[in-house]
Amino acid sequence: MKKQHAKSTNNESTSIDQALNILEVFSEKNAKLGVTEISEILEMSISTVHRTLLILKRRGYVEQDSQRGKYKLGLRVFELGCVFQNQVYLIEVAMPHLEHLANLTNETVNLAILDHNQREVVYIAKIDSPEVLKTDIRIGTRLLANCTALGKVLLASLPEREIERIFPKKKELPTYTSSSISTFTKLKEHLREVKSRGFAVDDEEFKTGVRCLGVPIKDTRGKVIAAISITGPAIRFSLEKIEKLKSTIIEVSSRISERIGFKTL
Template sequence: MGRLVPAVTRALDILELFLDGDGTLSAPDIVRRLQLPRTTVHELVTTLAARSYIVPVPGQPGRYRLGVRPYQLGSRYAEQLDLAAEGQQVARSVADTCDETVHVAILEGTDVIYIAKVDSTHAVRMVSAVGRRLPAHCTSVGKMLLASLPEPELAARIPDDAELVAMTPDSITDPAVLHEALAGVRSRGIALETRESNPDVSCVAAPVRDRTGQVVAALSISVPMIRWSDERRAELERLVVKGAVELSERLGHRGAE
């Protein structure tokens, strides 16, 4: 690996300062926060402005904000992201940690479609496949995705008179009960499903967000009931949230919602 170029490092340090606060900075702000010489900061700011990485703030002389160039680079980066590929990598990492089956799924209508999966190495594990479609209300990933919808959209997809299919005796089939359960998912930020899609399996799920903060997928960990307990559930909830946050960051998301 070659040596780092100090001028480039300093320029990037300046750009990253704009990620905090109100997104505007003056040259004295940069001098103070980075402890750089004023002349150096002036030259770097002038160069970044000339290349449209930063621009003057209208009506605020001496202050700058990010320009169009970082947006263009970020948009190109986002275009190259592949949710399924990124999800598979994160699912692998999570599965390596917990040795349980990990899924990433998206919502289509009132169903979920699994786009990534990594199996447990245990002899007893969940049988599923990438591309499989299941009723969203019967799964933890589906509950997470439904709970993330705006209320009008949720009501349109699952009206009060909707007929919800049962996959097991424990599946929710009453829309009112489902809406109550989804309210709990929203408040906790985690979805739980116990024997609702498979009589021998329980799952936990957390939301995956894109760079705009919108929930675009959910990541889940599925566990056979023979390995399920309150202690294991709590452990997996922490792990599924960590995995979902990592995948969100790979998709360009910053910060908590």
């Protein structure tokens, strides 16, 4: 059974490589290509190229010219490019505000989004605290959404039925510390509170001795697309300090949202 599984995994990996190679063969010079042309460029069999193109076409990654039969990149590739471009734009808009917030608080400030699996947050920008004692989270880091202020703010923006799909009801949730939310019931109740308050606090749930305050960022439609946070060591970033900084970080997130196009009523 193990050998069959390994063989299946290798076949899937090969198929993915073949699909990506075909997508990458398109360029300004080769905007439209036929099956034979792709086969010759990639030294791949015509049957493999044809089969892979049919899958890519069905998924919207390539389109076929009805008259000449040649293929070009499809709308789905453009949509993914827009997602990436929007993230770059978000970072550009947010950075001056993150720097302002970091200067005000002397703590580390982060910008994050939900990963596609919606169980993790991905850190896409940060401003480090000038203090010697600070959190060491790098850009690109992924952390459990249910154990971070950023993640809880982002999860709270989702419909409850979506939360039920993401997290199994009967299983213990993955955790980092004894303070992490470990059950679906507790998470669901907590997210309702977060949604009502408009902010989330990570009280040593990601790491013992570290606290975090997170708030959402909204786009032109009012949809939560990202979150920002202030993170610091618990000995310096007390719950009293968090209480005082709530209005400050909410104001900063509102400014970022307004720059993106969100309008408050």
